[in-house]
Protein backbone atom coordinates (compact mmCIF):
# COMPACT_ATOMS: atom_id res chain seq x y z
CA UNK A 1 0.00 0.00 0.00
CA UNK A 2 2.88 2.28 0.73
CA UNK A 3 4.22 1.16 -2.60
CA UNK A 4 5.45 3.86 -4.89
CA UNK A 5 6.27 2.98 -8.43
CA UNK A 6 8.61 4.92 -10.71
CA UNK A 7 6.72 5.54 -13.94
CA UNK A 8 7.22 7.49 -17.12
CA UNK A 9 4.77 10.23 -18.05
CA UNK A 10 3.24 9.59 -21.47
CA UNK A 11 0.42 12.12 -21.44
CA UNK A 12 -0.13 15.33 -19.50
CA UNK A 13 -3.63 16.61 -18.73
CA UNK A 14 -4.88 19.50 -16.62
CA UNK A 15 -4.76 17.90 -13.23
CA UNK A 16 -3.56 14.41 -14.05
CA UNK A 17 -1.00 12.54 -16.09
CA UNK A 18 -1.05 9.13 -17.68
CA UNK A 19 2.06 7.26 -16.60
CA UNK A 20 3.39 3.94 -17.71
CA UNK A 21 5.66 1.18 -16.51
CA UNK A 22 6.28 -2.09 -18.35
CA UNK A 23 3.27 -1.46 -20.56
CA UNK A 24 0.94 -0.87 -17.59
CA UNK A 25 -0.70 2.53 -17.66
CA UNK A 26 -2.44 4.46 -14.96
CA UNK A 27 -3.74 7.89 -14.22
CA UNK A 28 -2.04 9.90 -11.51
CA UNK A 29 -3.14 13.17 -9.95
CA UNK A 30 -0.78 16.13 -10.05
CA UNK A 31 -2.23 17.74 -6.91
CA UNK A 32 0.87 16.82 -4.93
CA UNK A 33 3.44 18.26 -7.34
CA UNK A 34 4.17 21.95 -7.48
CA UNK A 35 6.17 22.07 -10.70
CA UNK A 36 4.72 21.19 -14.09
CA UNK A 37 5.71 17.83 -15.58
CA UNK A 38 6.37 17.07 -19.20
CA UNK A 39 5.92 13.99 -21.34
CA UNK A 40 8.90 11.70 -20.94
CA UNK A 41 9.59 12.73 -17.33
CA UNK A 42 9.77 10.13 -14.58
CA UNK A 43 7.60 10.39 -11.50
CA UNK A 44 6.98 8.30 -8.42
CA UNK A 45 3.34 7.26 -8.30
CA UNK A 46 1.68 6.33 -5.02
CA UNK A 47 -2.02 5.76 -4.36
CA UNK A 48 -3.08 7.48 -7.56
CA UNK A 49 -0.87 10.55 -7.07
CA UNK A 50 2.45 11.59 -8.51
CA UNK A 51 4.28 12.23 -5.24
CA UNK A 52 7.74 13.12 -6.53
CA UNK A 53 9.65 13.64 -9.71
CA UNK A 54 12.63 11.47 -10.33
CA UNK A 55 15.60 13.64 -11.12
CA UNK A 56 17.63 12.10 -13.94
CA UNK A 57 20.83 13.96 -13.06
CA UNK A 58 20.68 12.88 -9.43
CA UNK A 59 20.03 9.30 -10.56
CA UNK A 60 23.13 9.37 -12.75
CA UNK A 61 25.14 10.84 -9.91
CA UNK A 62 23.97 8.12 -7.52
CA UNK A 63 24.95 5.43 -10.04
CA UNK A 64 28.34 7.05 -10.41
CA UNK A 65 28.89 7.10 -6.63
CA UNK A 66 27.85 3.48 -6.43
CA UNK A 67 30.41 2.41 -9.00
CA UNK A 68 33.02 4.53 -7.30
CA UNK A 69 32.43 2.65 -4.06
CA UNK A 70 33.87 -0.52 -5.50
CA UNK A 71 35.93 0.67 -8.49
CA UNK A 72 38.18 2.70 -6.23
CA UNK A 73 38.94 -0.16 -3.97
CA UNK A 74 39.23 -2.60 -6.82
CA UNK A 75 41.99 -0.53 -8.33
CA UNK A 76 43.59 0.49 -5.03
CA UNK B 77 12.59 0.70 -17.25
CA UNK B 78 15.07 3.46 -16.51
CA UNK B 79 15.69 4.16 -12.83
CA UNK B 80 14.69 0.63 -12.04
CA UNK B 81 16.77 -1.80 -14.03
CA UNK B 82 19.89 0.30 -13.66
CA UNK B 83 19.59 0.13 -9.90
CA UNK B 84 19.17 -3.64 -9.92
CA UNK B 85 22.08 -4.34 -12.25
CA UNK B 86 23.78 -7.54 -11.01
CA UNK B 87 27.29 -6.14 -11.53
CA UNK B 88 26.46 -3.08 -9.48
CA UNK B 89 24.79 -5.11 -6.75
CA UNK B 90 27.73 -7.51 -6.47
CA UNK B 91 30.23 -4.67 -6.50
CA UNK B 92 28.44 -2.90 -3.67
CA UNK B 93 28.12 -6.12 -1.69
CA UNK B 94 31.87 -6.68 -2.05
CA UNK B 95 32.56 -3.11 -0.94
CA UNK B 96 30.31 -3.69 2.06
CA UNK B 97 32.26 -6.83 3.01
CA UNK B 98 35.52 -4.94 2.82
CA UNK B 99 34.37 -1.87 4.67
CA UNK B 100 32.69 -3.71 7.51
CA UNK B 101 35.55 -6.14 8.07
CA UNK B 102 36.81 -4.07 11.02
CA UNK B 103 33.51 -3.91 12.85
CA UNK B 104 33.96 -5.53 16.22
CA UNK B 105 30.32 -5.64 17.26
CA UNK B 106 27.66 -6.53 14.70
CA UNK B 107 25.63 -3.53 13.55
CA UNK B 108 21.87 -3.64 13.94
CA UNK B 109 20.25 -1.76 11.09
CA UNK B 110 16.54 -1.17 11.07
CA UNK B 111 14.47 -0.36 8.04
CA UNK B 112 11.04 1.14 8.63
CA UNK B 113 9.50 0.92 5.21
CA UNK B 114 7.27 -1.81 3.84
CA UNK B 115 8.82 -1.36 0.44
CA UNK B 116 12.27 -1.97 1.92
CA UNK B 117 11.05 -5.09 3.68
CA UNK B 118 9.73 -6.40 0.40
CA UNK B 119 12.73 -5.36 -1.67
CA UNK B 120 15.18 -6.91 0.80
CA UNK B 121 13.26 -10.20 0.68
CA UNK B 122 12.67 -10.15 -3.06
CA UNK B 123 16.28 -9.46 -3.99
CA UNK B 124 17.59 -11.83 -1.32
CA UNK B 125 19.73 -9.01 0.03
CA UNK B 126 20.27 -10.49 3.48
CA UNK B 127 22.26 -13.32 1.90
CA UNK B 128 24.61 -10.74 0.37
CA UNK B 129 25.40 -9.01 3.65
CA UNK B 130 28.51 -9.66 5.72
CA UNK B 131 27.86 -11.31 9.09
CA UNK B 132 28.62 -8.02 10.87
CA UNK B 133 25.44 -6.48 9.46
CA UNK B 134 22.08 -7.45 10.95
CA UNK B 135 19.14 -6.10 9.09
CA UNK B 136 15.85 -5.96 11.00
CA UNK B 137 12.44 -4.73 9.93
CA UNK B 138 10.55 -2.16 11.95
CA UNK B 139 6.99 -0.85 11.84
CA UNK B 140 7.04 0.21 8.18
CA UNK B 141 3.98 -1.59 6.91
CA UNK B 142 0.99 0.74 7.32
CA UNK B 143 -1.63 -1.98 7.32
CA UNK B 144 0.36 -4.00 9.84
CA UNK B 145 0.63 -1.20 12.39
CA UNK B 146 -3.09 -0.43 12.20
CA UNK B 147 -4.61 -1.78 15.40
CA UNK B 148 -7.39 -4.33 15.34
CA UNK B 149 -9.76 -1.78 16.91
CA UNK B 150 -9.63 0.22 13.69
CA UNK B 151 -10.66 -2.80 11.66
CA UNK B 152 -13.51 -3.42 14.07
CA UNK B 153 -14.61 0.17 13.63
CA UNK B 154 -14.57 -0.21 9.83
CA UNK B 155 -16.48 -3.48 10.11
CA UNK B 156 -19.12 -1.88 12.31
CA UNK B 157 -19.58 0.88 9.71
CA UNK B 158 -19.74 -1.69 6.89
CA UNK B 159 -22.66 -3.42 8.64
CA UNK B 160 -24.99 -0.48 7.89
CA UNK B 161 -26.33 -0.87 4.32
CA UNK B 162 -26.41 2.88 3.72
CA UNK B 163 -22.63 2.94 4.07
CA UNK B 164 -20.34 2.29 1.14
CA UNK B 165 -16.80 1.58 2.31
CA UNK B 166 -13.83 2.33 0.11
CA UNK B 167 -10.32 1.14 0.80
CA UNK B 168 -6.98 0.21 -0.66
CA UNK B 169 -6.87 -3.48 -1.40
CA UNK B 170 -4.56 -4.79 1.26
CA UNK B 171 -6.84 -3.86 4.15
CA UNK B 172 -9.54 -6.23 2.90
CA UNK B 173 -8.22 -9.45 4.34
CA UNK B 174 -6.82 -8.12 7.60
CA UNK B 175 -8.64 -9.92 10.39
CA UNK B 176 -10.66 -7.83 12.82
CA UNK B 177 -11.70 -9.31 16.16
CA UNK B 178 -14.33 -11.52 14.55
CA UNK B 179 -14.22 -11.12 10.80
CA UNK B 180 -12.59 -9.20 7.95
CA UNK B 181 -13.90 -6.70 5.40
CA UNK B 182 -13.60 -9.41 2.79
CA UNK B 183 -15.82 -11.76 4.80
CA UNK B 184 -18.29 -9.00 5.47
CA UNK B 185 -18.37 -8.16 1.78
CA UNK B 186 -19.17 -11.78 0.96
CA UNK B 187 -22.12 -11.39 3.33
CA UNK B 188 -23.43 -8.40 1.40
CA UNK B 189 -21.61 -5.36 2.78
CA UNK B 190 -20.66 -2.80 0.15
CA UNK B 191 -16.88 -2.59 0.37
CA UNK B 192 -15.03 -1.38 -2.70
CA UNK B 193 -11.36 -1.26 -3.50
CA UNK B 194 -10.16 2.04 -4.93
CA UNK B 195 -6.89 3.03 -6.52
CA UNK B 196 -6.93 6.55 -5.12
CA UNK B 197 -8.78 8.47 -2.39
CA UNK B 198 -10.08 10.68 -5.21
CA UNK B 199 -11.97 7.67 -6.59
CA UNK B 200 -13.85 7.53 -3.30
CA UNK B 201 -14.85 11.18 -3.74
CA UNK B 202 -16.10 10.38 -7.24
CA UNK B 203 -18.21 7.55 -5.78
CA UNK B 204 -19.70 9.95 -3.24
CA UNK B 205 -20.72 12.26 -6.09
CA UNK B 206 -22.13 9.32 -8.01
CA UNK B 207 -24.18 7.95 -5.09
CA UNK B 208 -25.64 10.96 -3.24
CA UNK B 209 -27.98 8.71 -1.25
CA UNK B 210 -25.16 6.64 0.17
CA UNK B 211 -22.53 7.55 2.71
CA UNK B 212 -19.14 6.90 1.17
CA UNK B 213 -16.48 6.21 3.77
CA UNK B 214 -12.83 6.05 2.87
CA UNK B 215 -10.53 4.06 5.14
CA UNK B 216 -7.63 6.43 5.68
CA UNK B 217 -4.68 4.27 6.61
CA UNK B 218 -1.07 5.02 5.84
CA UNK B 219 1.92 7.18 6.64
CA UNK B 220 2.96 10.63 5.46
CA UNK B 221 2.95 9.43 1.85
CA UNK B 222 -0.71 8.52 1.84
CA UNK B 223 -2.13 11.12 4.22
CA UNK B 224 -1.65 14.06 1.78
CA UNK B 225 -3.58 12.15 -0.89
CA UNK B 226 -6.45 11.83 1.58
CA UNK B 227 -6.12 15.51 2.46
CA UNK B 228 -6.42 16.33 -1.24
CA UNK B 229 -9.53 14.14 -1.46
CA UNK B 230 -11.15 15.91 1.50
CA UNK B 231 -10.45 19.31 -0.04
CA UNK B 232 -11.97 18.11 -3.27
CA UNK B 233 -15.09 16.82 -1.51
CA UNK B 234 -15.38 20.17 0.24
CA UNK B 235 -15.02 22.03 -3.02
CA UNK B 236 -17.72 19.88 -4.60
CA UNK B 237 -19.98 20.50 -1.61
CA UNK B 238 -20.40 16.78 -0.90
CA UNK B 239 -22.03 15.98 2.41
CA UNK B 240 -21.86 12.20 2.03
CA UNK B 241 -18.09 11.70 1.97
CA UNK B 242 -16.31 10.62 5.16
CA UNK B 243 -12.91 9.38 6.19
CA UNK B 244 -12.14 6.99 9.02
CA UNK B 245 -8.61 8.09 9.74
CA UNK B 246 -5.80 6.08 11.21
CA UNK B 247 -2.91 7.92 9.62
CA UNK B 248 0.42 7.71 11.34
CA UNK B 249 3.68 9.58 11.25
CA UNK B 250 7.00 7.81 11.28
CA UNK B 251 9.55 9.92 13.19
CA UNK B 252 7.65 9.65 16.51
CA UNK B 253 7.58 5.85 16.27
CA UNK B 254 11.27 5.81 15.40
CA UNK B 255 12.02 7.94 18.45
CA UNK B 256 10.24 5.41 20.66
CA UNK B 257 12.20 2.52 19.15
CA UNK B 258 15.46 4.44 19.40
CA UNK B 259 14.98 4.93 23.12
CA UNK B 260 14.41 1.21 23.72
CA UNK B 261 17.63 -0.28 25.10
CA UNK B 262 16.45 -3.80 24.37
CA UNK B 263 16.23 -3.11 20.65
CA UNK B 264 19.75 -1.68 20.34
CA UNK B 265 19.21 0.03 17.01
CA UNK B 266 22.52 1.23 15.65
CA UNK B 267 21.38 2.76 12.35
CA UNK B 268 18.27 3.48 10.33
CA UNK B 269 17.54 3.07 6.68
CA UNK B 270 14.86 5.74 6.48
CA UNK B 271 11.84 5.10 4.27
CA UNK B 272 12.08 6.19 0.65
CA UNK B 273 8.54 7.31 -0.02
CA UNK B 274 7.71 8.81 3.34
CA UNK B 275 10.89 10.81 3.01
CA UNK B 276 9.94 12.22 -0.39
CA UNK B 277 7.18 13.97 1.57
CA UNK B 278 8.68 14.82 4.95
CA UNK B 279 12.27 15.28 3.75
CA UNK B 280 15.53 14.13 5.29
CA UNK B 281 15.48 16.95 7.80
CA UNK B 282 12.70 15.21 9.73
CA UNK B 283 15.17 12.61 11.03
CA UNK B 284 17.72 15.09 12.28
CA UNK B 285 16.43 15.06 15.89
CA UNK B 286 16.80 11.26 15.90
CA UNK B 287 20.36 11.40 14.68
CA UNK B 288 21.25 14.11 17.16
CA UNK B 289 19.37 12.94 20.22
CA UNK B 290 20.08 9.22 19.98
CA UNK B 291 23.33 9.30 18.03
CA UNK B 292 21.88 7.05 15.36
CA UNK B 293 23.05 7.42 11.75
CA UNK B 294 20.08 7.77 9.39
CA UNK B 295 20.20 7.28 5.63
CA UNK B 296 17.17 7.97 3.44
CA UNK B 297 17.40 5.01 1.11
CA UNK B 298 15.76 4.03 -2.16
CA UNK B 299 14.20 0.66 -2.70
CA UNK B 300 16.04 -1.00 -5.53
CA UNK B 301 18.70 -3.58 -4.67
CA UNK B 302 21.68 -1.27 -5.24
CA UNK B 303 19.98 1.54 -3.32
CA UNK B 304 19.60 -0.59 -0.22
CA UNK B 305 23.21 -1.80 -0.35
CA UNK B 306 24.52 1.71 -0.85
CA UNK B 307 22.33 2.93 2.01
CA UNK B 308 23.88 0.26 4.23
CA UNK B 309 27.36 1.20 3.06
CA UNK B 310 26.72 4.84 4.00
CA UNK B 311 25.58 4.01 7.53
CA UNK B 312 28.55 1.68 7.99
CA UNK B 313 30.86 4.51 6.97
CA UNK B 314 29.19 6.87 9.41
CA UNK B 315 29.48 4.30 12.15
CA UNK B 316 33.17 3.75 11.40
CA UNK B 317 33.78 7.50 11.46
CA UNK B 318 31.90 7.87 14.75
CA UNK B 319 29.29 10.08 13.12
CA UNK B 320 25.52 10.22 13.42
CA UNK B 321 23.82 12.37 10.85
CA UNK B 322 21.16 12.23 8.19
CA UNK B 323 22.28 11.41 4.67
CA UNK B 324 20.27 11.17 1.50
CA UNK B 325 21.00 8.15 -0.65
CA UNK B 326 17.70 8.43 -2.51
CA UNK B 327 18.55 11.82 -3.96
CA UNK B 328 16.75 11.26 -7.19
CA UNK B 329 13.37 11.64 -5.46
CA UNK B 330 13.87 12.70 -1.84
CA UNK B 331 15.22 16.05 -0.76
CA UNK B 332 16.21 17.67 2.46
CA UNK B 333 12.93 19.56 2.82
CA UNK B 334 10.56 17.09 1.22
CA UNK B 335 7.55 17.83 -0.92
CA UNK B 336 6.31 21.28 0.08
CA UNK B 337 2.97 20.87 -1.61
CA UNK B 338 2.29 17.58 0.14
CA UNK B 339 3.36 19.02 3.47
CA UNK B 340 1.01 21.95 2.97
CA UNK B 341 -1.87 19.57 2.30
CA UNK B 342 -1.03 17.66 5.49
CA UNK B 343 -0.78 20.81 7.53
CA UNK B 344 -3.99 22.29 6.15
CA UNK B 345 -6.20 19.27 6.80
CA UNK B 346 -4.62 17.32 9.66
CA UNK B 347 -3.18 17.95 13.08
CA UNK B 348 -1.11 15.64 15.28
CA UNK B 349 -2.71 13.36 17.84
CA UNK B 350 -1.67 10.40 19.93
CA UNK B 351 -2.15 7.16 18.05
CA UNK B 352 -2.21 3.48 18.81
CA UNK B 353 0.15 1.23 16.87
CA UNK B 354 -0.40 -2.51 16.77
CA UNK B 355 1.95 -4.13 19.21
CA UNK B 356 3.53 -0.84 20.26
CA UNK B 357 0.73 0.84 22.18
CA UNK B 358 -0.12 4.52 22.08
CA UNK B 359 2.68 6.77 20.83
CA UNK B 360 2.35 10.46 21.64
CA UNK B 361 1.88 12.72 18.64
CA UNK B 362 2.32 9.88 16.15
CA UNK B 363 -1.08 10.10 14.47
CA UNK B 364 -3.05 12.54 12.38
CA UNK B 365 -6.59 13.70 12.98
CA UNK B 366 -8.75 16.03 10.94
CA UNK B 367 -8.65 19.65 11.98
CA UNK B 368 -11.79 21.14 13.46
CA UNK B 369 -12.67 22.81 10.18
CA UNK B 370 -12.90 19.41 8.47
CA UNK B 371 -14.70 17.65 11.32
CA UNK B 372 -17.74 17.07 9.16
CA UNK B 373 -15.74 14.58 7.09
CA UNK B 374 -14.67 12.60 10.15
CA UNK B 375 -16.48 9.24 10.13
CA UNK B 376 -15.49 8.52 13.71
CA UNK B 377 -17.41 11.56 14.96
CA UNK B 378 -20.17 11.98 12.42
CA UNK B 379 -21.28 8.36 12.17
CA UNK B 380 -21.39 6.89 15.65
CA UNK B 381 -21.59 3.11 15.84
CA UNK B 382 -21.29 0.79 18.78
CA UNK B 383 -17.90 -0.86 18.87
CA UNK B 384 -17.05 -4.29 20.22
CA UNK B 385 -14.23 -4.86 22.67
CA UNK B 386 -11.34 -5.49 20.33
CA UNK B 387 -8.80 -8.22 20.82
CA UNK B 388 -5.64 -8.97 18.91
CA UNK B 389 -5.57 -12.42 17.28
CA UNK B 390 -4.55 -15.06 19.77
CA UNK B 391 -0.98 -16.24 19.48
CA UNK B 392 -0.03 -13.63 16.88
CA UNK B 393 3.34 -12.03 17.52
CA UNK B 394 2.93 -9.15 15.04
CA UNK B 395 3.83 -6.64 17.74
CA UNK B 396 7.20 -8.25 18.32
CA UNK B 397 7.80 -8.69 14.60
CA UNK B 398 6.96 -5.03 13.96
CA UNK B 399 9.52 -3.84 16.45
CA UNK B 400 12.26 -6.13 15.23
CA UNK B 401 12.28 -8.14 18.47
CA UNK B 402 11.73 -11.42 16.67
CA UNK B 403 11.88 -12.65 13.09
CA UNK B 404 8.61 -13.86 11.52
CA UNK B 405 9.73 -17.51 11.62
CA UNK B 406 10.13 -17.23 15.40
CA UNK B 407 6.36 -16.92 15.69
CA UNK B 408 4.96 -20.37 16.47
CA UNK B 409 2.07 -19.82 14.06
CA UNK B 410 4.27 -18.83 11.10
CA UNK B 411 3.72 -21.14 8.17
CA UNK B 412 1.60 -23.53 10.19
CA UNK B 413 -1.75 -21.97 11.01
CA UNK B 414 -0.74 -18.60 9.64
CA UNK B 415 -0.16 -18.39 5.89
CA UNK B 416 -1.09 -15.76 3.32
CA UNK B 417 -4.28 -17.64 2.43
CA UNK B 418 -5.27 -17.99 6.07
CA UNK B 419 -3.62 -15.03 7.79
CA UNK B 420 -3.88 -14.80 11.55
CA UNK B 421 -2.30 -11.37 11.83
CA UNK B 422 -1.92 -8.30 9.63
CA UNK B 423 1.78 -8.93 9.02
CA UNK B 424 0.88 -11.99 6.95
CA UNK B 425 -1.74 -10.16 4.90
CA UNK B 426 -0.11 -7.11 3.43
CA UNK B 427 2.48 -7.65 0.71
CA UNK B 428 4.66 -5.30 2.71
CA UNK B 429 4.30 -7.23 5.94
CA UNK B 430 7.39 -8.97 7.27
CA UNK B 431 5.62 -12.30 7.71
CA UNK B 432 4.21 -12.26 4.18
CA UNK B 433 7.61 -11.31 2.75
CA UNK B 434 9.35 -14.07 4.71
CA UNK B 435 6.75 -16.58 3.57
CA UNK B 436 6.81 -15.56 -0.06
CA UNK B 437 10.52 -15.24 -0.60
CA UNK B 438 11.77 -17.73 1.94
CA UNK B 439 13.73 -17.17 5.08
CA UNK B 440 17.24 -15.92 4.62
Ligand code: SF4
Nearest residue numbers: 393394407414421431
Ligand atom coordinates in the same frame (compact mmCIF):
# COMPACT_ATOMS: atom_id res chain seq x y z
S1 SF4 C 1 3.23 -15.36 11.41
FE1 SF4 C 1 1.07 -14.76 11.50
S2 SF4 C 1 0.51 -15.01 13.61
FE2 SF4 C 1 2.74 -14.97 13.55
S3 SF4 C 1 3.30 -12.83 13.85
FE3 SF4 C 1 3.14 -13.14 11.65
S4 SF4 C 1 1.05 -12.55 11.19
FE4 SF4 C 1 1.11 -12.87 13.40
